[in-house]
Amino acid sequence: MARGLAVLAVSMVVAAPAAAQTVVTSDRIDAVSVTVYRAPQPKPRFRRDAPMERRADQGWPGGYALITETRTIRLPAGRSVIRFEGVSQGMLPESAIVTGLPRQVVEKNRDARLLSPAALVDAYLKRRVTVRRTNRATGAVREQDAVIQSGPGGGVLLTTAEGVEALGCSGLAETLAYPGVPADLSARPTLSVVADSTGAATATIQLSYLAEGLDWSASYVARVAPDGETLDLFAWATIVNGGSEGFADARTQTVAGLPNREGRAPQPRSPAPDLRLQCWPMDITSTHPRWGDPVPPPPPPPAPMAMDERAEEIVVTAQRLQRGMLAAPVAVMVAEQEELGDLKLYRIPEPVTVAAQSRKQVAMIDRKRVRFERIYGAAFESFELPAYADENQPGPESASLVLRTENKTGQGLGLPLPAGAVSIFEDDGTQSLLVGEARLDDRAIGDEVELAIGDSPEVQYRITAHPRRGKRQNYEARVTNAKPVPVTFELAIPYRLASASETLGQRKGQPLWRTTVPANGAATLRFTLKLERE
Structure with missing residues (x-):
């Protein structure tokens, strides 16, 4: 009897309606600062093909960054859910600090599921959707109800009134229409917090957090002088961002040295699911010439240039490439070195954009006539x-x-x-x-x-x-x-x-x-x- 009462109590708690909460969305960053730390390098050996350390299990940069964002939001009175959209994909939610709110943060959530065709198919597995088909010959559009039976990894199978079929294999242009977007899918990486406010107010919020998936390395060019006794040493700071979110006009710094991070395991990063619609056959026999008429021979190659003319073009091109590679940029963007305890901080004097899934190179060191x-x-x-x-x-x-x-x-x-x-x-x-x-x-x-x-x-x-x-x-x-x-x-x-x-x-x-x-x-x-x- 006691056991049954306990189960009933739990069911009542679950079924009780939650208190209404206002959702406040912040999708605009007023200002951002990005400080990038290098990945540990236990083996100091040269690797031209991989200057950045990458996690072998995930294939993205193994360093991390401290990101500080300034945002302006309008808070209602009472309890609300504040959604910070556009945070770094590799964000460590436990490291997030939010300041500037009228009262303390009650709860933090990292919304990691991103909106994509594959994510929608996965979210609507065993649920009803609408299949919209367009006849290629007449242009007529026909809609019918369907239930997604499997997908997206092994192909999308649908159950319709006509039976079970694979999406994309009918030869018609097909799309899936969904009744809505599930609440747990976000178009961009999002951090949501629950906070209270005694009254409606406009607040300037500062959000700081650590994020994986960023890294940096130094790339040097040493040019030996004709005297053979001195050289010019120039270095680029190469900053890489492997995440899906970029940071525009960011105050950017790099840190040389390895602060102790023991006890913090790398965040698991699941690869984004792919939606692959594979069918056979997917085309017509005329696209496979070996099944029909023989392939016509390719046109003859153009007449070759004279040897001296071609050699001159190659030499000139090589010289242009070398001049472009060795020429140092104007020193208006050379990073400024500062002390950071026992570490070294290189501050880029002007805001730069650390774009998503990109590499940024900034001049860092420029020394002439090094003996x-x-x-x-x-x-x-x-x-x-x-x-x-x-x-x-x-x-x-x-x-x-x-x-x-x-x-x-x-x-x-x-x-x-x-x-x-x-x-x-x-x-x-x-x-x-x-x-x-x-x-x-x-x-x-x-x-x-x-x-x-x-x-x-x-x-x-x-x-x-x-x-x-x-x-x-x-x-x-x-x-x-x-x-x-x-x-x-x-x-x-x-x-x-x-x-x-x-x-x-x-x-x-x-x-x-x-x-x-x-x-x-x-x-x-x-x-x-x-x-x-x-």
Whole structure:
């Protein structure tokens, strides 16, 4: 008996009519600020095909943004539901803060189901709709009632007075007419809040929230000067918005550094359902020539241009492309750097539009005549050193080429450098050509900056073993330079060094052989390693 009373009580509560609430819709943003934070990058490696980190399960940018919107709304007296339309698609509703209301917010809801043909079909599953058919020959329109039996993923099946049929397979122009739009479908991403007001008033509301699906990265262009000792460094801030909503004339900032976000799991983002009407056949046999007459041969290609004329056109086009790619924009939009605790804030001085599903590039860094060193080097640990002289000796290896400088004002830098991809260009006398691409990690002021371009076949080195003497092993490192100019070569030795034929320096706690190899010349280092503790 008690159980039955409990069930009755619940049923009465559910059936009781809800208090009437006025719905206030805010679809206009007066002002907006977007501050974009980068996605975590656990592996600092260069990826030209994917400069932005993307969530593998969802295929959209893995960063996030703090978005602050200012809106003006007209509030009625009493309790009302305020719908903020046009918020970011990746909004984290639990992070939303609403200020400017007369009283505290009672409830928040994120309306995530967006209005679309597929969403309408799904919302009206097993419900009655109207099918409107147009005869292609006569133009006559006929309507009939139908019930949607399945869809949208596996095709839309309808039950009509004539039986079960697939939508779009009758050969006629067909549309579905719905009696209305379900209340839980929104044309745009929407946040709704329930609030009370003691009287009617016009309020200026500020809505702040975190949103996923935005990201940014730095993209550098380094152009080496003809003197080979300085370079011009220019950087773009590339802001990407993967959501369906854009932000016009936004005060935009990017933050370099990774604030701690532990404990916040990524928001699940279901892909938008697609409405696919697939039938066979959907056309007439004349559209398939292989079923009927043979396909006529294509017209002959146009006569080729003369070789010298075509070559001239290709060269001119390439030069125009390179000039357009390397030319720095007028510095009226270079981002302004500010301190944000231990993070770095780059503020774009003018409002910009962060459009939906787009990329925006803004000039961020512009430094002229940055001094650097060109270093050819070898990683000693990359060798499997032979323990005995009679074993197979490794052959010569190409030295790696690194452009090295320090992030100091005296070198032409002296500002925080966000991580990003770097494209290095050099001038061959007539044009600037790409000579390498590197990955730059976050570098603070005073840090060493290295850009690894690649290997040089003209500078090679070889390490060979000599006969072992007791617990010590002798080695010889020989480097050759086929270039017409001297080069600087470095070899780090991360082992227990007993002796060396030259005085060695230190780099990052390891013995370092640094030498100048003459043009078309060679240099040799003999050294001994301790194989065991003595």
